Amino acid sequence: MEHWLDSHERAGQNDRRRGRGRRRHHFYRRVLAARRARSGCALATLLKRRFDATGEGRLWLGADGSTYGSLGTSEADLQVEEHLPEVLVCERGLVCALDPSAKLGETAEVFIEPFLPEPVLYVFGGGHVGGQICALAKNVGFRVVLIDDRPTFANPERHPQADECLVAGMEEVFADLPIDDQSYIIAATRGHQHDEIVVEAAIKTPARYIGMLGSERKKLILWRRIAERGGDSQRLDAVFAPIGFNIGADTPAEIAVSVVAELIEQRRGTPKVWKTKRKTHGG
Incomplete structure (x- = not known):
């Protein structure tokens, strides 16, 4: 996983030199910071939606309850936060369909990927x-x-x-x-x-x-x-x-x-x- 995160760090550096990807870099920087502090976190990415929502379509969630970014609506963010304990305990990624109350359409799906400290x-x-x-x-x-x-x-x-x-x-x-x-x-x-x-x-x-x-x-x-x-x-x-x-x-x-x-x-x-x-x- 460390090599995977390092590759994203290098990609973020290249994007910044080209004037792109600054916000993406912030997500992976938070993942790296949490890992180095031996704290769990997860990154949720919007995979499928009926229409384009506002925002990044990505949400970082810390084990301490802190968050960064948004999937597009506060309702969607709250739904994903409910899955965080399960994802961190099992250490497995999860694809989940958002309830229509998330206001991202009936077909919205999210991939939640956990990042935990090295055991x-x-x-x-x-x-x-x-x-x-x-x-x-x-x-x-x-x-x-x-x-x-x-x-x-x-x-x-x-x-x-x-x-x-x-x-x-x-x-x-x-x-x-x-x-x-x-x-x-x-x-x-x-x-x-x-x-x-x-x-x-x-x-x-x-x-x-x-x-x-x-x-x-x-x-x-x-x-x-x-x-x-x-x-x-x-x-x-x-x-x-x-x-x-x-x-x-x-x-x-x-x-x-x-x-x-x-x-x-x-x-x-x-x-x-x-x-x-x-x-x-x-x-």
Whole structure:
């Protein structure tokens, strides 16, 4: 998406040199600004109408409720604004027919295209499975940050696909991570104690997805201990454990496929439907 936005930025620069496209440039500049601020937005474009409406035929909508431009009438703009939450959650473009009350004719259609910050995956644990998850997640569009308290397991030579490798304590590092609602966290450390630390710290963040590698038995033990220390039970219930789809995965690469498939489902599909009891590989 960054390359796509950059191309529009260059096109806008060419248009300005020719004295055209100044307003179009403002739309894509707002998209870029929102993305860099890690805030969601959408661009609505009028595709089909019975007659020419006044205005640009394009509307920028920010996740904070701000807007820029117009589809031609305030009624049309309000109708499109109602679709914004759905588009941002599903991260999919939407073509919708406007109601005649939009005053753009009975055949008016609008394409609403979402733009969200690059999703960031924080993988705690640089072992075989964690490394395979990093490599595959990078290939499907995640920015990947690998974290381990052992220098030999958190370095670019061992994990060249990771955008960043951090050598840090599993708990202390959370204070320095810019975790937001486009962040995904996976606990795949070398032992129960470290996974417990990661999950307990992760449920205090606004991360969109939190998952732990391992077995159902391991989850029950750790969840009970975290709850006894006052961990948010509702947030804890939303943690994916065991992570990954049940595809009979055995090798680290196969396990990574099952895990990253789940990440994609949560990013593209139904991120608010938590699935905490799926049977998968042991840990």
